[in-house]
Amino acid sequence: MEYTTRPAAVNLTHSVFNYKSDDKELDLSKGSCVGSNDPDMWFAGEVDITDPNSSVNGSSQATKLEVDRAITALSVCKNCPVKDDCLELGKHGQQLYFGIYGGTMPGERLAMVGRLTKNSIIRQKARFAIKVRDTMTERGIEWR
Numbered sequence: 001m002e003y004t005t006r007p008a009a010v011n012l013t014h015s016v017f018n019y020k021s022d023d024k025e026l027d028l029s030k031g032s033c034v035g036s037n038d039p040d041m042w043f044a045g046e047v048d049i050t051d052p053n054s055s056v057n058g059s060s061q062a063t064k065l066e067v068d069r070a071i072t073a074l075s076v077c078k079n080c081p082v083k084d085d086c087l088e089l090g091k092h093g094q095q096l097y098f099g100i101y102g103g104t105m106p107g108e109r110l111a112m113v114g115r116l117t118k119n120s121i122i123r124q125k126a127r128f129a130i131k132v133r134d135t136m137t138e139r140g141i142e143w144r
Contacts, residue, residue: 028089032080033073042100044070045128063131070105070132074143077103097125103143105129 028034033042044066077083077100087102089095090109097106107129110116116126136143 026082026085026088028082028086031082031086032076036076038069038072041069041073043098044073044100045105045125045132046098066128067132067135070100070128071136071139071141073100074103074105074132074136075141078143097122105132 036042077086080086080103083102085102087104087109090099090101090104091113095101096109096113096115099106101109104112105125105128107116107122107126110122110125116122133143
């Protein structure tokens with residue numbers, strides 16, 4: 001699989017990915033996320049994730065903000081016209097470990113490809129994904 005990135009015309013802090021998969025060129029520039037006003041929401045849950053004294057899995061105000069950011073991003077993904085292609089990208093390389101791709105969080109994609117391990121950072125990503133999905137269910141937000 002070959003990856004290239006280019007800045008989106010509307011928002012230079014957000015990248016649009018074009019890549020080849022099985023000799024088929026996939027263009028994600030039509031994604032619902034293109035031009036997002038808050039590019040950080042696509043990386044919700046990544047704040048201080050490597051700091052052992054900080055956790056996005058607690059009940060702090062910062063955690064609630066990260067959960068809300070993830071829910072907002074996932075809501076944008078829900079009806080995206082390139083969701084399946086974006087998920088394919090999210091299952092490879094660094095994208096597997098960071099960011100929301102194709103309506104999934106890293107903890108979910110790691111489980112999909114059988115990469116959940118005892119590594120504390122990976123477990124934290126999985127717990128964050130569960131927390132987000134549980135919150136969506138509590139709020140009556142359809143995500144399945």
